[in-house]
Amino acid sequence: MPGTRRIYYQALQVGDELPAWHFTGFERLRAVRYAGASGDFNPLYFDEGFARAAGFRSVLVPGPLALGVLARTVQEWLKAPCLRRLHAKYLKIIWPGDALTCRGRIAGRRREGGSYLVDLELWIENADGETMVRGDGTASLFYSAQDEAQRLAGGPPLIVDDPPDAAGEPAPGEHQAKPDGGARKQGAAAKAAGKSRR
Numbered sequence: 001m002p003g004t005r006r007i008y009y010q011a012l013q014v015g016d017e018l019p020a021w022h023f024t025g026f027e028r029l030r031a032v033r034y035a036g037a038s039g040d041f042n043p044l045y046f047d048e049g050f051a052r053a054a055g056f057r058s059v060l061v062p063g064p065l066a067l068g069v070l071a072r073t074v075q076e077w078l079k080a081p082c083l084r085r086l087h088a089k090y091l092k093i094i095w096p097g098d099a100l101t102c103r104g105r106i107a108g109r110r111r112e113g114g115s116y117l118v119d120l121e122l123w124i125e126n127a128d129g130e131t132m133v134r135g136d137g138t139a140s141l142f143y144s145a146q147d148e149a150q151r152l153a154g155g156p157p158l159i160v161d162d163p164p165d166a167a168g169e170p171a172p173g174e175h176q177a178k179p180d181g182g183a184r185k186q187g188a189a190a191k192a193a194g195k196s197r198r
Contacts, residue, residue: 006148007078009109009116009141010160018104018120021073025097026061034062061094066133070122073102074139084117088135092126099127107136114157116143 031045043050044060051059067088074083094100101124108119117138124133142148147158 006080006145007141008145008148009118009143012106012109012118012141014106014108016106018073018077018106018122021069021076021102023069023100023102025099026065026094028059028096030065031059031062031096034065038064056093058095061096061098063088063090066090066094066124067135069100069102069124070133070135070137073104073122074120074137077104078139078141082139082141084138084140086135086137088122088133090133092130092132094124094126094132098132100132101125109162111159111161114159116141116147 028046035041035045040062042062044054044056045062046059048059067086070088071083071086074086075081102122103125104120104122106118107121110117110119117140120137120139122135122137123131126132142151143158143160150156150158
């Protein structure tokens with residue numbers, strides 16, 4: 001797709017932030033369409049008089065629509081449908097017309113078999129900066145452009161073991177000596193020195 005940039009696992013680090021995605025707000029018609037598509041005809045979503053009689057200032061935006069915005073945020077970032085899991089907790093009511101901003105950051109990264117996964121923290125804020133929805137999810141990515149080309153050609157995934165974060169271990173592909181190699185060498189030198197003194 002012209003103008004899009006593929007994001008690969010190898011370029012991401014824990015703590016990286018997703019680009020903020022600004023959403024102009026839900027129209028009431030969208031809630032009505034949701035009710036018709038899902039079969040959830042809760043009058044709080046579309047009946048203004050009923051919502052006010054129930055103590056609300058207006059009709060409410062259905063929670064699943066907010067979940068869809070979180071999914072769209074990840075899709076806009078990755079330019080591909082890579083989500084494997086998505087969960088959300090609704091903290092405050094979203095009203096029709098609320099201007100919203102969706103944000104996120106990488107909470108973890110790992111390889112499971114041939115899959116490279118990133119765990120995400122996601123949330124939606126209103127125009128006042130209040131957190132309305134908080135969520136988390138997992139996305140699956142190609143490790144690199146080489147991994148993508150290899151898989152799309154029908155080959156196996158590229159397997160790379162990342163070192164643990166901040167462990168001082170070499171980067172993927174670098175040679176790593178056995179952890180006790182130095183100790184063995186020192187022990188052998190000490191024995192040789194002891195023999196020479198006898």
